[in-house]
């Protein structure tokens with residue numbers, strides 16, 4: 028038995044006593060990714076053209092659809108285009124899903140997508156991603172395109188549990204997309220997922236159940252995910268239906284559009300409830316090259332920036348040097364422990380740089396300028412700290428605590444000393 032499979036077998040045995048905290052797992056080096064989880068926010072915008080598309084869609088003379096419905100279709104296309112990067116990029120570059128580095132409190136990842144549009148109508152798009160909490164791990168992010176007054180902000184935390192063969196992951200948080208020039212906002216919820224293939228040491232992500240995109244215009248997209256062995260039989264399958272509003276979503280025959288296929292491959296769109304024979308290609312992930320963001324060289328980064336902070340650990344992981352990984356990781360963990368001790372002694376708790384915690388139960392729809400409460404209410408979604416996309420009053424809407432969320436503070440971006 029090779030050392031790899033021996034250490035993997037030992038690892039699988041350790042999963043039997045898995046306590047729900049992913050960072051507590053000491054996975055063998057070959058399953059470790061040299062990338063920190065704080066970098067995963069970039070996967071929300073590797074198709075900048077689709078992210079900005081609604082800004083360039085106007086009402087045409089002989090249009091059958093309202094321009095708001097056309098925007099909803101465009102936002103659904105952008106969302107579907109993010110999924111392959113979000114959930115398959117490690118399998119493509121590292122040969123399988125890996126365990127990301129567990130970000131320390133305050134860890135930052137910043138970068139920008141340059142304008143690759145032929146007519147230079149996009150302008151620059153900035154990403155700021157910050158580990159706003161370490162216990163539990165929560166990453167907040169904002170993607171800002173000033174030229175077209177388009178901003179995505181959101182946050183993500185996960186809770187995971189082991190079943191016999193898979194790791195079941197529930198995502199907490201949501202994303203909010205705002206097109207200021209169109210006066211339109213969208214609430215995007217995050218689907219549950221599970222990691223299969225762990226026993227074969229070839230882990231991969233499969234999405235499941237549902238997620239929602241609720242527009243301030245009333246239109247809503249309901250996306251249902253399935254994998255190999257489900258009704259569709261193909262991995263990474265989905266069926267998305269767009270409705271005039273959430274109450275019409277109770278009746279599938281009222282769907283205005285149906286999109287179906289594979290989010291990691293080809294999907295097609297047709298009017299109404301079923302995918303007709305004349306369906307058009309909606310998105311083709313195999314022929315849409317992702318645009319990776321530009322990150323400044325490590326020597327120009329601040330100590331809080333991910334690739335500089337983890338550089339030695341990443342090198343040790345690439346060298347598959349278990350002792351060095353452990354040695355370099357321990358240095359970072361000890362530094363962090365000392366910082367927390369000092370903050371507790373001086374009563375100076377860590378302050379988040381670009382995001383602030385917010386308890387939405389203290390706000391009305393009007394005073395919530397993110398628009399989150401209004402959109403969540405339109406979609407009958409819970410405002411509490413429950414898995415993303417939990418319907419109000421459903422069995423999972425059981426948290427007693429109000430639930431804290433995270434909000435982007437764009438004005439802090441204007442005064443920061445962080446260089447993008």
Ligand SMILES: CCC(=O)OC[C@H](C)CC[C@H]1O[C@H]2C[C@H]3[C@@H]4CC=C5C[C@@H](O)CC[C@]5(C)[C@H]4CC[C@]3(C)[C@H]2[C@@H]1C
Nearest residue numbers: 049052054067113114124125126183185194196222230
């Ligand atoms: C079973 C324990 C173990 O460590 O096995 C190692 C395996 C690689 C499985 C565990 C890790 O799998 C990784 C997949 C990660 C998710 C991938 C994509 C996203 C989308 C992004 O927008 C937010 C974060 C999220 C949900 C990642 C969260 C962390 C996951 C589940 C990693 C697991 C530790």
